[in-house]
Amino acid sequence: MTTAQEHSTTELRRLAEEAGRDLEDAPALDVLRWAAETFGRRFCVTSSMEDAVVAHLASRVFPGVPVVFLDTGYHFPETIGTRDAVAAVMDVEVITLTPRQSVAQQDARYGPKLHDRDPDLCCSLRKVQPLEEGLRSYDAWATGLRRDESPTRAGTPVVAWDERRQKVKVSPIARWTQEDVDAYVTEHGVLTNPLLSDGYASVGCGPCTRRVLAGEDARAGRWAGQGKSECGIHL
Ligand code: SF4
Numbered sequence: 001m002t003t004a005q006e007h008s009t010t011e012l013r014r015l016a017e018e019a020g021r022d023l024e025d026a027p028a029l030d031v032l033r034w035a036a037e038t039f040g041r042r043f044c045v046t047s048s049m050e051d052a053v054v055a056h057l058a059s060r061v062f063p064g065v066p067v068v069f070l071d072t073g074y075h076f077p078e079t080i081g082t083r084d085a086v087a088a089v090m091d092v093e094v095i096t097l098t099p100r101q102s103v104a105q106q107d108a109r110y111g112p113k114l115h116d117r118d119p120d121l122c123c124s125l126r127k128v129q130p131l132e133e134g135l136r137s138y139d140a141w142a143t144g145l146r147r148d149e150s151p152t153r154a155g156t157p158v159v160a161w162d163e164r165r166q167k168v169k170v171s172p173i174a175r176w177t178q179e180d181v182d183a184y185v186t187e188h189g190v191l192t193n194p195l196l197s198d199g200y201a202s203v204g205c206g207p208c209t210r211r212v213l214a215g216e217d218a219r220a221g222r223w224a225g226q227g228k229s230e231c232g233i234h235l
Contacts, residue, residue, distance in 0.1 A: 006042065007139055009166050016161035016168040024158050028057050028172035031158055035140055035170050036062035042139040043170075044068050044095070046131070049075075049082040050203040051192040052090060053184055054144045054173060059091045067092045068134055068141070072126040073103040074115070074205035082193045089191070097134040099126045115207045119223055123231040126205075131233055132165060140168035145234060148177050149202070150219040152229050178218070204231070 007015065015038060023031050035043045036058070044066040045058045058065040069083050087094040099106070106114060106125060114122040135141055145156045162169040173181070185192055193203050199211035201218040212221045219229060 019159040031172040032058045033061040039140045044138045045142045049079045052086045056190045063091045068095045071096050078194045097130045128232045142170040145171040
């Protein structure tokens, strides 16, 4: 993959708006091919290491694609293991971002278990800020957001302008269902987080994730009982 030219903010916005119209119904691989050809090394995939579906798709059209992972310091061991397995066996470059403060430093500054008292601040410090700093090297980023995950994600566009970060945001599997994901995982032998086979439908930080109950949507196990459904990265 050659290094594409850096685009101005005006050009990026135009590219996002055009692709948002043109690629709304395109297959995920075509969306990712467009992003790779348009942005080259200034395009990355972000992954929570719940599964490696988007990373796998991207690696098929962009071998060595950067895959950005946020290590909050609160992940399940299974999530860190999935990241390490992805780095070992897939044709991607895993880039791990960490918050400015360790958990111990955050505890010293804000008191222990900030996630129980102010999860928005905890997510801001451990997810939102590190991602915004890490994305400075890129013009476009891909996510694994899907419309069927929750009501808050039902309107996810395939390609859109990320006003907050002034970047192109690509969600190539936005139109996929859970069945589509499962079929792709099976067909291609894609790595998934072992917790998905242990009652978890969505995997985030350990203190803020529980198994889902029958009839709940996929993200009901995230920040359960805290009146929060998103960490802030996708708001
Ligand atoms: Fe903190 Fe929980 Fe957010 Fe992780 S998900 S950053 S532990 S509030």
